[in-house]
Amino acid sequence: MAPSTLNPLPTSRVTIEGKPAATITDFAPMVNVPPFGMCSSLANPTVAAATAAAFGVLTPMPCVPVTTPWKPGAPKTTLGGKPALTAGSTCNCAWGGVIQLVMPGAIFTQSS
Incomplete structure (x- = not known):
């Protein structure tokens, strides 16, 4: 429901513009991929339980x-x-x- 920031660990020892570069293996929940605010998916057991407790009213x-x-x-x-x-x-x-990764942390700028 809200944007978040990917947190690659410096395990590859490669940096771009002073920040650790990310690879396809940087997907660990709460380590690389922090929360996105609230979840509204009924597939999530906590959302399903809260919704059931609210008599069927979707409860993120x-x-x-x-x-x-x-x-x-x-x-x-x-x-x-x-x-x-x-x-x-x-x-x-x-x-x-x-x-989806929509805004990479590094933006190439070329000097003239």
């Missing part, structure tokens, strides 16, 4: 993502043997959501 609960590896990643750029993440890469949440 705090987001705790359960994620899969990112895809597709960069086809030719690898960091430590793993594809690098690029804008448009996605990963899935077990509760039915799709997380």
Whole structure:
């Protein structure tokens, strides 16, 4: 329900503009992928329980993502043997959501 910030760990030891570069394996919930505010998916057991307790009125609960590896990643750029993440890469949440990388942390600027 709300944007969040990807937190790649500096395990690849590669930085771009002073920040750790991310790969398709940077998908650990709460470590790399922080919560997104509230979850409204009935597939999430906490949302389903809260909704049942509210007599069927959808009751969003705090987001705790359960994620899969990112895809597709960069086809030719690898960091430590793993594809690098690029804008448009996605990963899935077990509760039915799709997380998409929309704003990469590095923006190439060329000087004249």
